Amino acid sequence: MPVNTKFEKKMGPATREAFGRTLAELGRENPNIVVGDADLTKSTMTTYFGKEFPGRLFECGIAEANMVAIGAGLAMAGKIPFVASFSAFVMTKGFEQLRCLVAYPNVNLKVVGTHSGISIGEDGPSQMSMEDLALACALPNFTVLSPADETATKWAVRWAAAHVGPVFIRTGRPKAPVVYDSSATFEAGKAVEVAAGTDVTLVATGLLVAEALLAAGQLAEEGISARVLDIHTIKPIDEAALAKAAAETGALVVAEEHLVDSGLGVRVAQALARTVPAPVEFIGLDRFAESGSPDELLDKYGLRAPQIVEAARRAVARKK
Amino acid sequence: MLRTSNPEDLAVICKQIRRHIVTMTGAAKSGHPGGSLSAVETLVTLYWDVLNHDPANPKSAGRDRFILSKGHAAPVLYAVLAECGYTPVESLKTLRKIGSIYQGHPDVRYIPVLEASTGSLGEGLSLALGMGLAARLDNASWRTYVVLGDGEIQEGQIWEAAMFGAFNKVDNVCAIVDYNRLQLDGAVKDILDLEPLAAKWRAFGWHTLEVDGHDIPALQRAFAEAAATKGRPTCIVANTVKGKGVSFMEGNPKWHGVAPSPEEVELALKELA
Numbered sequence: 001m002p003v004n005t006k007f008e009k010k011m012g013p014a015t016r017e018a019f020g021r022t023l024a025e026l027g028r029e030n031p032n033i034v035v036g037d038a039d040l041t042k043s044t045m046t047t048y049f050g051k052e053f054p055g056r057l058f059e060c061g062i063a064e065a066n067m068v069a070i071g072a073g074l075a076m077a078g079k080i081p082f083v084a085s086f087s088a089f090v091m092t093k094g095f096e097q098l099r100c101l102v103a104y105p106n107v108n109l110k111v112v113g114t115h116s117g118i119s120i121g122e123d124g125p126s127q128m129s130m131e132d133l134a135l136a137c138a139l140p141n142f143t144v145l146s147p148a149d150e151t152a153t154k155w156a157v158r159w160a161a162a163h164v165g166p167v168f169i170r171t172g173r174p175k176a177p178v179v180y181d182s183s184a185t186f187e188a189g190k191a192v193e194v195a196a197g198t199d200v201t202l203v204a205t206g207l208l209v210a211e212a213l214l215a216a217g218q219l220a221e222e223g224i225s226a227r228v229l230d231i232h233t234i235k236p237i238d239e240a241a242l243a244k245a246a247a248e249t250g251a252l253v254v255a256e257e258h259l260v261d262s263g264l265g266v267r268v269a270q271a272l273a274r275t276v277p278a279p280v281e282f283i284g285l286d287r288f289a290e291s292g293s294p295d296e297l298l299d300k301y302g303l304r305a306p307q308i309v310e311a312a313r314r315a316v317a318r319k320k
Numbered sequence: 321m322l323r324t325s326n327p328e329d330l331a332v333i334c335k336q337i338r339r340h341i342v343t344m345t346g347a348a349k350s351g352h353p354g355g356s357l358s359a360v361e362t363l364v365t366l367y368w369d370v371l372n373h374d375p376a377n378p379k380s381a382g383r384d385r386f387i388l389s390k391g392h393a394a395p396v397l398y399a400v401l402a403e404c405g406y407t408p409v410e411s412l413k414t415l416r417k418i419g420s421i422y423q424g425h426p427d428v429r430y431i432p433v434l435e436a437s438t439g440s441l442g443e444g445l446s447l448a449l450g451m452g453l454a455a456r457l458d459n460a461s462w463r464t465y466v467v468l469g470d471g472e473i474q475e476g477q478i479w480e481a482a483m484f485g486a487f488n489k490v491d492n493v494c495a496i497v498d499y500n501r502l503q504l505d506g507a508v509k510d511i512l513d514l515e516p517l518a519a520k521w522r523a524f525g526w527h528t529l530e531v532d533g534h535d536i537p538a539l540q541r542a543f544a545e546a547a548a549t550k551g552r553p554t555c556i557v558a559n560t561v562k563g564k565g566v567s568f569m570e571g572n573p574k575w576h577g578v579a580p581s582p583e584e585v586e587l588a589l590k591e592l593a
């Protein structure tokens with residue numbers, strides 16, 4: 001069901017904040033939930049959990065590889081561990097451990113990357129994760145979630161805790177635009193059609209869902225009816241919803257705050273190549289960014305509604 | 321299985337395990353006999369005397385955990401699991417063959433009674449500490465034992481874990497370094513020297529013991545001391561000989577990752593008769 005026909009951008013809490021709050025709630029509900037962090041509890045927001053359950057938060061220091069493996073050991077002994085750090089660190093320094101100790105033996109570890117994308121802002125490229133979705137999707141057995149706002153993040157964290165198997169959740173640093181009202185429901189692996197449309201489909205994830213909704217509003221003024229799909233589950237991707245969108249709208253745009261050649265876009269293209277091939281335009285990152293405010297960076301690196309609008313025009317023009 | 325604390329009985333079992341290692345790597349035409357042979361007394365003492373485990377009830381919640389972090393020494397672990405009755409002895413000869421439960425490195429998908437899939441070096445100590453934390457959270461008395469290779473501890477993650485284990489006082493974990501002094505490319509001291517090894521573990525806050533890793537009573541005493549040590553984890557530096565028990569393999573780095581020929585198997589089995 002479309003939840004937004006006319007989207008107005010209102011800011012809500014950061015998705016990392018929603019993660020931290022939800023994690024603390026889960027801690028109250030289930031004593032088996034434990035947490036690992038690597039000297040970033042006040043940034044990843046695991047601090048909320050740690051304040052309530054100091055004995056169940058394992059501060060690993062600045063040692064992400066060990067943190068991931070400690071989490072795997074806890075999971076093998078029956079705990080439900082969440083390990084969190086900046087996405088740029090946990091997915092790269094911890095990748096080999098995720099591959100061999102978590103993905104390969106299918107261990108019940110939950111990995112939360114915060115401060116993903118360029119919207120971390122002033123810290124600059126060394127802290128910016130532009131490849132975390134590619135890395136997470138390269139891990140068999142993993143479910144990969146990329147929630148757009150507070151409500152979607154709450155669902156993602158709760159779903160991860162209930163699911164038996166490894167999960168990666170991508171969250172961000174800045175305040176996130178509100179996409180969903182608090183009663184929205186989600187299903188893992190099922191895209192949400194957040195706006196109905198017939199001429200083109202805008203496929204987005206994370207912060208770009210709100211930009212796609214803004215773009216849909218601008219396209220409507222031009223007489224182009226744009227459907228918007230929120231892909232909150234990157235893996236397994238909702239091939240059926242994408243095929244349906246391709247069949248019904250004939251052209252697509254994919255927008256993501258990630259390297260354009262290794263994230264959501266390539267997965268959408270693969271899904272369509274297997275089902276209903278259609279013209280697709282891609283919005284994403286193709287280089288290391290720089291320091292700046294999140295808004296300045298999203299503007300400068302072209303991750304905004306105007307770029308999505310332009311791409312939609314191109315996609316529509318490519319329809320036969 | 322028949323448990324025993326008698327060093328003579330354990331020595332007999334060690335010989336049988338060594339025969340399996342030689343036979344199975346010979347049949348596989350590949351694998352790692354040298355570092356398997358060096359760890360025999362450690363694993364046999366653990367499985368027949370020290371570990372609380374029951375092949376009839378392999379997943380009991382209170383069992384002690386064992387992790388072979390140096391996963392390439394899979395033959396010694398497979399021989400031990402088979403002789404304990406966890407897995408079939410007859411099929412040990414299928415080591416490394418397609419479809420075999422005896423994969424090149426330990427794989428929980430094929431042998432669910434294993435605690436962990438290992439093979440990528442440097443990771444098992446962290447796993448053991450995670451398990452130790454879980455036992456502590458549950459107020460459970462089970463312990464975790466992890467065997468590390470000497471070359472393996474050149475990996476940086478080992479020292480991340482070493483810091484973590486001592487700082488968090490994970491005293492229900494015991495690490496054993498199989499210090500056979502050889503790695504694939506040659507002598508450890510020539511590749512990247514670990515000395516002073518025991519002093520390093522002590523400096524990292526571990527209760528550290530040095531033993532002859534082929535001296536069964538010495539290993540028994542060390543495991544007892546580890547279990548009695550509170551407030552910090554224990555590291556046993558087990559001084560061993562790579563290829564132990566097969567004269568032409570002893571101390572020769574060639575046997576890190578090369579299997580014996582049929583003639584060499586025959587020769588080795590004569591020595592191990």
